[in-house]
Amino acid sequence: MTTKIELKAVVLSGGSSRRMGRDKALLPHGAGSTWLEHITSQLSSLDLPVLVLTIHPSHQHLLQHKPGVNVQRDANPGAGPLQAIAPLFPAHQRQALLIAPVDMPDLQADGLRQLIASWKQEPHTAAVAHDGERLQPLLGIYPGGRTQRQSMLETVAAGQNSWMTWLDQIPYRAIGLPPEQLRNCNHPL
Helix, strand or coil, X not given: CCCCCEEEEEEEECCCCCCCCCCXXXXXXXXXCEHHHHHHHHHHCCCCCEEEEECCHHHHHHHCCCCCEEEEECCCCCCCHHHHXXXXXXXXXXXXXXXXXXXXXXXXXXXXXXXXXXXXXXXXXXXXXXXXXXXXXXXXXXXXXXXXXXHHHHHHHCCCCXXXXXXXXXXXXXXXXXXXXXXXXXXXX
């Protein structure tokens, strides 16, 4: 008998966007929305509950009427994505988080479906996006469990804020996704 694992999506949208010069999440998207609305729509189309982690009150205002999307204030503003996720990371093996950054404006639901399908083949192993040249660790599915959670908490407690430091301590697989969807935007185009 296979145990069903509950998958939840978390959008990382709490950065200060210093290199961009303004809030990346609110940049206009080609689809007539913002980057934040685009990523939450792509995730919502997969019938996943979506949580947006942010430090920006404007994100709450923008998404307040979007069904299935909740906004939560980053408990550790300015400390980076690992610190932001640590309080939420599930201790139970029947839960997993699909983490997605707000600054991949070309990400589409088909790429996310591909990631999910690959993860389902080994649901107790993290599935991390790979663009053909390198890992994109802020786009991945991270299964819960005591070992993974403890490893994350120990990494954070040791003052290590690098996602890769934590990733090197847990089992994961690199999942090749369309590179054109994984463009990470940190500077004005």
